[in-house]
Amino acid sequence: MLAKRVIPCLDVRDGRVVKGVHFVNLRDAGDPVELAVRYDQAGADELVFLDISASHEARATRLDWVRAVAQHLTIPFTVGGGISDVEAIRELLLAGADKVSLNTAAVQDPSLVRRAAERFGSQCIVVAIDARRLAAEPGAAPGAVPRWEVFTHGGRRPAGWDALEWARRVEALGAGEILLTSMDADGTQAGYDLELTRAVAQAVRIPVIASGGAGNLDHLRAVLQEGEADAALAASIFHDGRHTVAEAKAHLAAAGLPVRLP
Amino acid sequence: MIGVVDYGMSNLGSVLRGLARAGAQAELVDRPGRGEDLERRYAALVLPGDGAFGEAMARLAEQGWVEALRAWVAADRPLLGICLGLQLLFDASEERFGREEPRGLGILPGRVVRFAPGLKVPQMGWNQVEPARLHPLWEGIPPGEFFYFVHSYYVRPDRAEDALARTEYGERFTSAAGRGRLAAVQFHPEKSGAAGLRLLANFVRWVETG
Numbered sequence: 260m261l262a263k264r265v266i267p268c269l270d271v272r273d274g275r276v277v278k279g280v281h282f283v284n285l286r287d288a289g290d291p292v293e294l295a296v297r298y299d300q301a302g303a304d305e306l307v308f309l310d311i312s313a314s315h316e317a318r319a320t321r322l323d324w325v326r327a328v329a330q331h332l333t334i335p336f337t338v339g340g341g342i343s344d345v346e347a348i349r350e351l352l353l354a355g356a357d358k359v360s361l362n363t364a365a366v367q368d369p370s371l372v373r374r375a376a377e378r379f380g381s382q383c384i385v386v387a388i389d390a391r392r393l394a395a396e397p398g399a400a401p402g403a404v405p406r407w408e409v410f411t412h413g414g415r416r417p418a419g420w421d422a423l424e425w426a427r428r429v430e431a432l433g434a435g436e437i438l439l440t441s442m443d444a445d446g447t448q449a450g451y452d453l454e455l456t457r458a459v460a461q462a463v464r465i466p467v468i469a470s471g472g473a474g475n476l477d478h479l480r481a482v483l484q485e486g487e488a489d490a491a492l493a494a495s496i497f498h499d500g501r502h503t504v505a506e507a508k509a510h511l512a513a514a515g516l517p518v519r520l521p
Numbered sequence: 522m523i524g525v526v527d528y529g530m531s532n533l534g535s536v537l538r539g540l541a542r543a544g545a546q547a548e549l550v551d552r553p554g555r556g557e558d559l560e561r562r563y564a565a566l567v568l569p570g571d572g573a574f575g576e577a578m579a580r581l582a583e584q585g586w587v588e589a590l591r592a593w594v595a596a597d598r599p600l601l602g603i604c605l606g607l608q609l610l611f612d613a614s615e616e617r618f619g620r621e622e623p624r625g626l627g628i629l630p631g632r633v634v635r636f637a638p639g640l641k642v643p644q645m646g647w648n649q650v651e652p653a654r655l656h657p658l659w660e661g662i663p664p665g666e667f668f669y670f671v672h673s674y675y676v677r678p679d680r681a682e683d684a685l686a687r688t689e690y691g692e693r694f695t696s697a698a699g700r701g702r703l704a705a706v707q708f709h710p711e712k713s714g715a716a717g718l719r720l721l722a723n724f725v726r727w728v729e730t731g
Contacts, residue, residue: 260690261644261646305646329534333714380572382572382645382671382672464640464641465643519667
């Protein structure tokens, strides 16, 4: 049976992992390679690196650490952040990334998704969708179906599009996977937006990775079961040493979810 | 030396690194040259691949690989297919863009078909592999071990004995196939952690010991 995936996410800036990462009994380190290898050994199913570098020189630095990570990792990894053209995708795949994640550039020019999928195959094109719940219309019936809007530029700019429509569109354009972040839940550690995740998971036939809001292990279980996500992405609950990937897998297995135990 | 067939269709770095970790010397080979050169230089070939079936076949043909690979297998030389490299061994694929169904290498009889509607496609992630028979590839790998898959199509061999392993995704499909010294897997051993490295090491040892 296909396992539900647990995916730690690492934020990288100028070649270093930002936001401290603490492994039990191991020193804090900002080296992407060192941390990636530890998560690989800890039983992570995949890794996502989000590069939040702003400078123009960052492109070369990024290729350097992507190459180094690829050299040492035995599981797949995705790189996202500021990727805006087919050439940048090609460079990252050649450097050893298994998948790239497109966000703002895909909203600005949806044909990028199609061109990238045609050239490199859907299997390596992830579209990241940042969605925020819209306030209910005045006078809407209680229990009315909620709606979510797509945001870009790290959640700062509304795209004016409905998240479910955008999800269906990127699937039609050839995306192989959706990385769905709830802007409302992100950073709260109060749990994923289960309604949003389920709505997107049911709207498309490609895998959905849920992101934003994980604060405890049962949040992971809930988004994979009730949210119907194929994978759960989390950052702080692993980085701050509160839980190991193995504990997360054990919790999911106990709830009857298929997982690959480390 | 193991030759990794380079026809411009996949992330070959991870395959090379996986083989190196498994203790093998490996290099990319983009054109077969004369058959005897290939046989002199390489103890085994690896046929990797991601992407579209039709385009992969076109590129293999352009680089002279179609006849070379058929002759290689006909001589019972070791070959490991990975992902699309498994599918290409069969007669034809449903993965078509025009009217014509793309023809494969025709080394193993059977077809490549799409997962049933209703399933999430691509199948992406870790799934369990159940060996269908004893084979050197599975040595030290327990039944039900997880490997990393990314694919939308799967192979349906005509002959049950060509199936080396099966996996459950909507239905039980053939996740590894082969015959003689040809073995091919639908998953990515080079992306499958310790289990994948074990499989690559098994292949390397099989090549060395015959």
